Amino acid sequence: MARIVQRLPSVSPGRVLAWRVGAVIAALLLTTLFLALSGRDPALLAELVVRSTVGSRFGLEDLALFMTPLVLTGAAVTVTGRIGIWNIGAEGQFYAGAIGAAGIGLFVHGPALLVLPLMTVCGVLCGMAWILVPTLARAYAGVNEIITTLLLNFVAALLTSYLAVGPWHDRVTGALASTARLPVAIPDLWGVVHWGFPLALAVVAALAATLDRTRWGYEVRISGANPEAARYAGIPVRARIVAVMLLSGALAALAGVSEVAGTVHRLQGGIANNFGYFGIVVAVLARGSCLNVLPAALLMAFILDSGIVLQTQQLTASTVLAITGLVLFMIAIGDELAHYRPVSTSRLSTNKGAAP
Amino acid sequence: MIALLTGMLATAVLAGGVLALAALGEVLAERVGVTNLGVEGLMSLGAVVAIITVAATPSPWLGLLAATAAGTAGGMVFAFAAVIMRANQVLCGLAVAFMGLGLSATIGHDYAGMPSPATFGHVAIPVLSALPVVGPAIFAQNLPVYLIYLVLPAAAHWVMFHTRHGLNMRAVGENPAAADAAGIAVTSMRFWYVTLGAGLAGAAGGYLTLTYVPVWSEGLIAGRGWIALALVIFAGYRPFAATLSGLLFGLITALSFVGQARNWPIAPAILNMLPYLGTIAFIIVPVVVWHRMRRVMAAPAALGVPYHRDIR
Numbered sequence: 001m002a003r004i005v006q007r008l009p010s011v012s013p014g015r016v017l018a019w020r021v022g023a024v025i026a027a028l029l030l031t032t033l034f035l036a037l038s039g040r041d042p043a044l045l046a047e048l049v050v051r052s053t054v055g056s057r058f059g060l061e062d063l064a065l066f067m068t069p070l071v072l073t074g075a076a077v078t079v080t081g082r083i084g085i086w087n088i089g090a091e092g093q094f095y096a097g098a099i100g101a102a103g104i105g106l107f108v109h110g111p112a113l114l115v116l117p118l119m120t121v122c123g124v125l126c127g128m129a130w131i132l133v134p135t136l137a138r139a140y141a142g143v144n145e146i147i148t149t150l151l152l153n154f155v156a157a158l159l160t161s162y163l164a165v166g167p168w169h170d171r172v173t174g175a176l177a178s179t180a181r182l183p184v185a186i187p188d189l190w191g192v193v194h195w196g197f198p199l200a201l202a203v204v205a206a207l208a209a210t211l212d213r214t215r216w217g218y219e220v221r222i223s224g225a226n227p228e229a230a231r232y233a234g235i236p237v238r239a240r241i242v243a244v245m246l247l248s249g250a251l252a253a254l255a256g257v258s259e260v261a262g263t264v265h266r267l268q269g270g271i272a273n274n275f276g277y278f279g280i281v282v283a284v285l286a287r288g289s290c291l292n293v294l295p296a297a298l299l300m301a302f303i304l305d306s307g308i309v310l311q312t313q314q315l316t317a318s319t320v321l322a323i324t325g326l327v328l329f330m331i332a333i334g335d336e337l338a339h340y341r342p343v344s345t346s347r348l349s350t351n352k353g354a355a356p
Numbered sequence: 357m358i359a360l361l362t363g364m365l366a367t368a369v370l371a372g373g374v375l376a377l378a379a380l381g382e383v384l385a386e387r388v389g390v391t392n393l394g395v396e397g398l399m400s401l402g403a404v405v406a407i408i409t410v411a412a413t414p415s416p417w418l419g420l421l422a423a424t425a426a427g428t429a430g431g432m433v434f435a436f437a438a439v440i441m442r443a444n445q446v447l448c449g450l451a452v453a454f455m456g457l458g459l460s461a462t463i464g465h466d467y468a469g470m471p472s473p474a475t476f477g478h479v480a481i482p483v484l485s486a487l488p489v490v491g492p493a494i495f496a497q498n499l500p501v502y503l504i505y506l507v508l509p510a511a512a513h514w515v516m517f518h519t520r521h522g523l524n525m526r527a528v529g530e531n532p533a534a535a536d537a538a539g540i541a542v543t544s545m546r547f548w549y550v551t552l553g554a555g556l557a558g559a560a561g562g563y564l565t566l567t568y569v570p571v572w573s574e575g576l577i578a579g580r581g582w583i584a585l586a587l588v589i590f591a592g593y594r595p596f597a598a599t600l601s602g603l604l605f606g607l608i609t610a611l612s613f614v615g616q617a618r619n620w621p622i623a624p625a626i627l628n629m630l631p632y633l634g635t636i637a638f639i640i641v642p643v644v645v646w647h648r649m650r651r652v653m654a655a656p657a658a659l660g661v662p663y664h665r666d667i668r
Contacts, residue, residue, distance in 0.1 A: 147586045151632045154579040162625030322458025329451035332443040
């Protein structure tokens with residue numbers, strides 16, 4: 001049987017990138033096709049999408065606002081990916097961070113200069129606490145972290161809505177399922193864009209430097225690539241797993257802090273808005289590189305922002321989830337296809353002759 | 357007290373049935389070496405398709421059938437990527453979970469909040485249903501209960517452990533290269549069992565909206581798919597154990613129901629956390645307490661690894 005394709009053991013980044021761009025375009029084209037088939041005018045939709053994203057000042061502000069949490073949750077998932085672990089619980093750690101920040105913001109009164117750092121520290125600690133059990137279970141008992149981190153998302157969402165309608169409920173204005181507006185806020189920088197945006201970018205840059213340029217980052221990478229070899233070389237693999245997972249929880253929580261303190265200004269049910277899950281997509285797009293998280297988060301923010309247009313067209317917000325799933329699906333296939341290259345039949349026959 | 361126990365057990369059987377069905381489907385997929393993380397999305401799809409079907413033709417059996425078909429179709433999409441294209445299973449699974457959740461919310465938009473027009477009725481089995489507690493709870497249930505707790509796990513167990521086909525099937529999950537060398541069609545075995553398992557996940561979603569929560573809303577599945585995935589690990593990849601652990605988790609769910617009905621001094625949100633926390637405890641505690649468990653309950657050796665014939 002003549003094989004006309006050959007599977008390559010490793011692929012160059014350029015080749016993967018080309019396939020991925022193709023995959024994303026294919027997913028967006030398929031989405032457009034579906035929308036056209038369901039009786040919506042693609043040209044009109046495209047115009048609306050451009051106007052609500054890159055085509056207006058409002059749109060650009062929205063993009064930056066969407067990007068802020070995505071950069072952080074994307075970085076959170078990327079970090080664990082470095083050591084071969086999937087943190088599917090960024091959503092829950094996001095909630096935990098939001099709860100921690102809101103708790104300080106609601107009950108500790110003082111100058112913003114003092115309260116904001118305190119909110120951040122408390123939020124980050126809550127996020128780390130949220131991932132602690134899955135971390136220890138994974139590092140010391142080998143329990144699958146995908147399921148444990150994910151199930152805690154539901155607990156965190158329940159806890160958040162419990163606090164927002166229960167003990168922390170705003171009794172003054174009686175707003176539905178929300179706490180009172182926090183007295184302090186991250187100052188605005190440009191329109192509705194607050195300082196959380198540049199800070200998130202700085203955090204990711206610092207993270208990239210740590211992971212790519214330090215001994216610690218190298219040890220993390222080796223522990224992920226070949227745990228046996230890492231152990232043999234004297235790297236404490238378990239300690240690295242614990243540190244990386246806690247760091248991941250902290251990053252996702254930071255997204256929650258920035259959302260509560262900068263964008264929403266209160267704690268409410270569903271505040272995480274699937275940002276944790278979209279962080280997984282960002283991390284997959286970024287392919288394990290922290291700096292790639294930035295363009296990946298931009299693409300994701302663009303998709304989410306376009307989703308608002310879809311909501312004006314009688315589609316639910318969850319349609320975006322389906323579109324994101326499709327992008328992920330196409331990328332999964334594209335990554336695998338990138339491994340194949342066509343082989344001319346004449347070369348194949350000479351190869352066959354040479355093979356033992 | 358008797359009434360309380362009866363009610364709790366009856367709820368447990370229903371709630372557990374959903375989990376048991378989805379977990380059984382995942383056992384089939386994982387035994388041939390494929391982790392399908394898309395269960396949550398497939399269940400969601402099944403749930404909404406069941407509602408839409410019974411809105412058109414008021415037969416719960418047709419609804420269940422349509423839900424199974426929806427799950428099967430979704431499973432084929434997953435299996436195309438994960439088995440035929442051999443793409444990364446975690447990625448494809450998450451993608452299918454997202455697509456299923458998003459798609460079901462989109463097509464179910466007009467049905468949100470509408471009570472299911474048809475549900476499975478209760479059928480009392482003569483004599484047995486007169487027994488105290490277990491009578492009304494187990495022997496006066498809807499008919500699919502017997503399918504879920506007896507027929508399907510028994511069939512799966514028999515095929516898996518008492519036939520040559522089952523031996524081949526497990527070989528594909530343990531060592532696909534050896535199975536391939538022995539002449540077993542690895543790819544088609546994986547494709548069809550993953551698809552069948554996904555069909556059961558769809559059926560589980562349909563069973564949810566046709567019996568236990570007869571109304572569609574976004575986020576209705578609420579992590580049941582992920583709990584089912586955890587149950588498969590907890591049950592050591594065995595059909596009957598998966599079914600029984602489904603019932604066990606049904607009991608935990610029932611506990612939170614009873615707590616709310618009886619006004620226990622615990623907030624409903626906290627009670628609702630029980631199934632998730634329980635699941636986490638149940639997959640962590642056994643491996644910590646009993647180390648030998650790891651070998652007894654081990655996953656199929658090739659689980660999650662795509663099989664390429666070319667790589668030797």
